[in-house]
Amino acid sequence: MTFGYVFKKLIKNPIAFIGLLLLLGFIIMAVWAPVFAPVPENARDPYMIPRDGFSAVPVPPNEDHILGTTEGQYDIFYGIIWGSRTAFRIGVVITLFTTLMGIMVGSVAAYYGGWIDEVLMRITEIFQTFPFLLTAITLTSVLQAVYGRGEAGALIYSAKILAFLTFGHSLAEKINPIQLTILTGMISIIMFGWMTIARVTRGNILTVKNYEYAIAAETIGAKNLRILFRHLMPNAIFPVLVIASMNIGSYVLTFAALSFLGLGAQRGYADWGQMISFARNWIPSLAEYSHIVIYPGMAILLFVLAWNLVGDALRDILDPRMRGTK
Amino acid sequence: MTNDNSKVMVRVENLKKHFPIKKGVFGNKQVGAVKAVDGVSFDIYQGETLGLVGESGCGKSTTGRTLLQLYKPTAGKVYYHDQDLTDIKPEEMRQNRRNMQMIFQDPYASLNPRMTIGQIISEPLVVHGLGDRKERLAQTEELISKVGLNPFFKDRYPHEFSGGQRQRVGIARALALRPEFIVCDEAISALDVSIQAQVVNLLEDLQEEFDLTYLFIAHDLSMVKHISDRVAVMYLGKLVELTERQELYDNPLHPYTQALLSAVPIPDPIKEKQRNRVILTGDVPSPSHPPEGCNFNPRCPIAEDICRREDPEWRMAAPGHWVACHLVN
Ligand SMILES: Nc1ncnc2c1ncn2[C@@H]1O[C@H](COP(=O)(O)OP(=O)(O)O)[C@@H](O)[C@H]1O
Ligand SMILES: [Mg+2]
Numbered sequence: 119m120t121f122g123y124v125f126k127k128l129i130k131n132p133i134a135f136i137g138l139l140l141l142l143g144f145i146i147m148a149v150w151a152p153v154f155a156p157v158p159e160n161a162r163d164p165y166m167i168p169r170d171g172f173s174a175v176p177v178p179p180n181e182d183h184i185l186g187t188t189e190g191q192y193d194i195f196y197g198i199i200w201g202s203r204t205a206f207r208i209g210v211v212i213t214l215f216t217t218l219m220g221i222m223v224g225s226v227a228a229y230y231g232g233w234i235d236e237v238l239m240r241i242t243e244i245f246q247t248f249p250f251l252l253t254a255i256t257l258t259s260v261l262q263a264v265y266g267r268g269e270a271g272a273l274i275y276s277a278k279i280l281a282f283l284t285f286g287h288s289l290a291e292k293i294n295p296i297q298l299t300i301l302t303g304m305i306s307i308i309m310f311g312w313m314t315i316a317r318v319t320r321g322n323i324l325t326v327k328n329y330e331y332a333i334a335a336e337t338i339g340a341k342n343l344r345i346l347f348r349h350l351m352p353n354a355i356f357p358v359l360v361i362a363s364m365n366i367g368s369y370v371l372t373f374a375a376l377s378f379l380g381l382g383a384q385r386g387y388a389d390w391g392q393m394i395s396f397a398r399n400w401i402p403s404l405a406e407y408s409h410i411v412i413y414p415g416m417a418i419l420l421f422v423l424a425w426n427l428v429g430d431a432l433r434d435i436l437d438p439r440m441r442g443t444k
Numbered sequence: 445m446t447n448d449n450s451k452v453m454v455r456v457e458n459l460k461k462h463f464p465i466k467k468g469v470f471g472n473k474q475v476g477a478v479k480a481v482d483g484v485s486f487d488i489y490q491g492e493t494l495g496l497v498g499e500s501g502c503g504k505s506t507t508g509r510t511l512l513q514l515y516k517p518t519a520g521k522v523y524y525h526d527q528d529l530t531d532i533k534p535e536e537m538r539q540n541r542r543n544m545q546m547i548f549q550d551p552y553a554s555l556n557p558r559m560t561i562g563q564i565i566s567e568p569l570v571v572h573g574l575g576d577r578k579e580r581l582a583q584t585e586e587l588i589s590k591v592g593l594n595p596f597f598k599d600r601y602p603h604e605f606s607g608g609q610r611q612r613v614g615i616a617r618a619l620a621l622r623p624e625f626i627v628c629d630e631a632i633s634a635l636d637v638s639i640q641a642q643v644v645n646l647l648e649d650l651q652e653e654f655d656l657t658y659l660f661i662a663h664d665l666s667m668v669k670h671i672s673d674r675v676a677v678m679y680l681g682k683l684v685e686l687t688e689r690q691e692l693y694d695n696p697l698h699p700y701t702q703a704l705l706s707a708v709p710i711p712d713p714i715k716e717k718q719r720n721r722v723i724l725t726g727d728v729p730s731p732s733h734p735p736e737g738c739n740f741n742p743r744c745p746i747a748e749d750i751c752r753r754e755d756p757e758w759r760m761a762a763p764g765h766w767v768a769c770h771l772v773n
Contacts, residue, residue, distance in 0.1 A: 330554035338568040339541035
């Protein structure tokens with residue numbers, strides 16, 4: 119079972135194909151964002167959606183703004199196009215961290231067993247008992263307050279590493295306040311988003327550990343780390359990647375919820391959840407101004423759907439019952 | 445081959461391996477134990493093939509693995525050339541693994557599906573830092589041809605091979621470190637009958653060429669008859685009989701051995717008619733709840749009172765003929 123084989127199967131599966139097509143669409147949107155939605159000349163930050171006036175009342179789609187504008191005259195089309203970059207950055211970086219953390223915790227617990235396993239799994243369970251969204255909301259507001267007072271210490275470094283991976287900033291640079299709120303949201307999601315991966319990894323490693331090739335590795339005198347990295351992990355990791363791919367969509371959704379509550383991206387930032395948050399003031403008259411929810415909402419929906427379709431199909435392809443039949 | 449001045453290579457003394465059965469919220473309350481191996485003693489002589497036979501689940505694999513210290517023994521000793529393997533540092537044992545290897549039962553599960561067969565066969569050399577890249581490549585190719593495969597295929601993955609070919613890859617891996625002792629854990633059981641003979645022949649040729657000593661595990665007597673010098677019979681975690689191959693087939697002392705032998709057809713029709721058939725009834729009891737007294741007593745056709753009360757002693761009933769049965773003189 120190679121990556122080539124998996125890819126061929128993915129293309130042949132109609133559902134996965136739709137998912138891949140959607141993803142491709144978003145990738146094109148993100149890569150060529152400046153072509154689809156050119157940045158105005160005087161803009162300080164391309165991720166701040168350009169405004170066409172300051173009127174509070176949203177304007178429905180028209181010639182100048184093909185998807186209309188929201189409250190404050192932010193251009194919806196621009197926001198959706200540039201928002202795809204934000205979605206990928208946030209989704210992929212969060213997933214990278216949660217997956218790495220989960221794999222580390224899960225495989226160390228499974229391979230070493232005993233009290234190490236006990237302790238790590240108890241910690242995992244404690245983290246799991248927190249309601250994810252509520253905790254993320256609370257933690258984000260706390261983190262933002264802490265950063266605001268400038269006493270963050272170690273947290274500053276984690277934010278800087280994230281800023282480097284998410285926005286490509288050098289570690290020496292001071293964190294841009296517009297991005298800081300995004301980074302705190304990401305940290306909260308990462309801190310409470312790694313447990314499923316840890317548990318699945320642990321279960322898979324425990325299974326693989328009993329396979330004869332793992333015992334064979336010990337028999338020839340391979341050391342612990344070699345057995346873990348060369349024999350156990352590569353064979354336990356595929357199902358974990360399935361979950362990771364599905365997570366990308368759900369993290370973006372969670373982040374949108376934070377933004378909707380005013381905790382993620384700042385007002386006017388090209389982020390789909392943040393764009394929907396403008397609708398909070400217009401709930402009684404949404405029939406008239408439906409475009410302010412529908413377009414960004416569609417973007418989020420399709421993005422999450424795309425990752426889920428791909429993940430689902432991957433899971434079918436990698437189903438353990440199909441293993442060994444090849 | 446085995447006489448009084450044969451050199452003992454491996455001595456196993458009262459070896460036990462119990463797997464704990466755990467329960468409780470924290471999985472830390474031990475509620476019982478699977479007595480997979482429950483006190484076995486035997487010697488393996490330099491250059492011989494010792495067959496180890498018993499029904500599936502009786503503890504053969506666990507014996508082999510505990511002997512090689514892949515499982516930590518619950519009790520007992522394993523001496524390898526007078527060195528106590530149960531009492532040495534892990535690093536010392538790791539070095540020792542160059543001398544003692546294992547061939548596995550399942551040709552599908554015993555090879556890492558994400559490594560090429562070249563990587564699999566050269567890994568022992570890499571792990572012990574033997575030779576440089578070029579030397580390892582040359583050795584790997586030599587090993588591949590030694591086991592009857594084409595070195596040209598070294599960059600292929602295990603799933604591209606048949607069961608028999610994979611088993612040869614497993615044999616090459618076990619040979620890579622030039623060991624003197626190999627545990628063959630049902631190395632042929634999973635193969636087609638036509639392939640079994642080929643692999644047994646290969647193992648015999650290799651034994652001759654490299655002066656190998658084998659512990660050859662199998663689940664029925666017909667498989668070990670051809671290759672073994674001596675045969676040990678195991679039942680529910682214990683040895684019941686151990687002797688020279690011919691002696692075991694001609695003069696089995698333990699009722700369990702007799703039962704196993706009556707399942708093996710005899711080619712001579714007159715002998716076939718004359719012999720007493722012992723048919724076993726009932727199932728093997730669970731190793732977590734072995735019966736009182738002799739482990740075999742619930743299924744034994746000749747069991748008496750003492751068999752239900754006392755464990756039989758493992759003793760020499762005739763020179764070189766070991767048995768554990770109250771009713772054998
Ligand atoms: N790692 C393990 N943990 C718990 N029980 C085990 C383990 N390995 C084997 N057993 C149990 O020990 C007994 C003997 O198993 P095994 O040595 O594999 O038998 P055999 O090789 O003769 O078929 C079986 O009841 C089996 O379920
Ligand atoms: Mg076995």
